[in-house]
Amino acid sequence: MEWRPRHYIKVTDYASKSVIKVLPADSLLDAANLMIRFKIRHLPVTDTEGRVIGLIGIRDVADALLKKGRERLEEEKVVDWMNDQPVKVSEDVSLHKAVELMLETGVGSIVITDDMDVIKGILSEKDVVKFLSVVPSIEAVANVASPISTYVLAGSSVREVLELMMELWSKHLVMSREGKVVGVISMLDLVKKALEDGLSAPADDAVKRTEVLPPEAPISLAAAIMVSKNKEALLVGRKEPDSIVTEKNMVRGALEVLSKL
The missing domain is CATH 3.10.580.10 (CBS-domain)
Known part of the structure; x- marks a missing residue:
């Protein structure tokens, strides 16, 4: 990848483009199994048109497990446990701004959308680590x-x-x-x-x-x-x-x- 100064490194340069997502009516068990299978901690929740309406995370699954038990996870719906106000950015935002936003809001993932809220990618902590792995740094x-x-x-x-x-x-x-x-x-x-x-x-x-x-x-x-x-x-x-x-x-x-x- 061509090296560019921080303001020219876009969030989409390191974000995941092939996004695994779920629908609000999907079961929490299905969401959990997707996270486990692909070793990810967050899944965007979209409507049938691909517009982002929420984010479900492994913490939400853990919360449901503790409150409802594993036998009930198949009955529980994503919509009832998701965060319906996920942090979103546009495709032209810099990686620097996106990382800054992650720290300010305390979230582990930021959803990337177009002007119609259709999902275009997701930037997770894991993606940020991938960026650090290719950038020489002497920071201890x-x-x-x-x-x-x-x-x-x-x-x-x-x-x-x-x-x-x-x-x-x-x-x-x-x-x-x-x-x-x-x-x-x-x-x-x-x-x-x-x-x-x-x-x-x-x-x-x-x-x-x-x-x-x-x-x-x-x-x-x-x-x-x-x-x-x-x-x-x-x-x-x-x-x-x-x-x-x-x-x-x-x-x-x-x-x-x-x-x-």
Whole structure:
């Protein structure tokens, strides 16, 4: 891709064009299975003409799971759980502006539409990480990582961990066993586990071991590892990890990188 200054890098240069979407009458179970199958956390909701009317996310699915149980997900409709005010931008908006908007609004995805609200793409945190993976940067990963303040204990149930994630407004937590870090749990993997084995199943099986980067590692390296190994989060530390960097953290890093271009 031809390199251009930040104001000329359009959101469509890095957004996903082949968008997986759902209809308002689709079941929440169908939406959840699409997220799990394609390893994505947000699905635009459109009418039959392709116009965007909402956004359904993995957090919405987790909320329904906890309140209704997995047996009811097939009966629950997307329209009853979606966000009907998704953040939208036009195709000519710069990537810098879109990333800035993601941080200002706290959303994990921005929907790209034309003048008629017909969907043209979606920019997710994962897409922003892909941008960082191809842009040289000496910004240290420690500058965007978050200290690990809460640990999930081994043996916790899927319900317990999902409830904690909802309380902390987090999609990723670190599990420890006997004082040692085991790995990272994502909300997406927990939802998958809940659908397969129920909310009372142990969350341990959803834990994924991940790389531990030194604090001085550049965020471009962290992004490249995330993309190549399909990781939503990495750990940061020396002898023992003391921080975590998620795709959401990387959005902050992207704004810094874009501001310097």
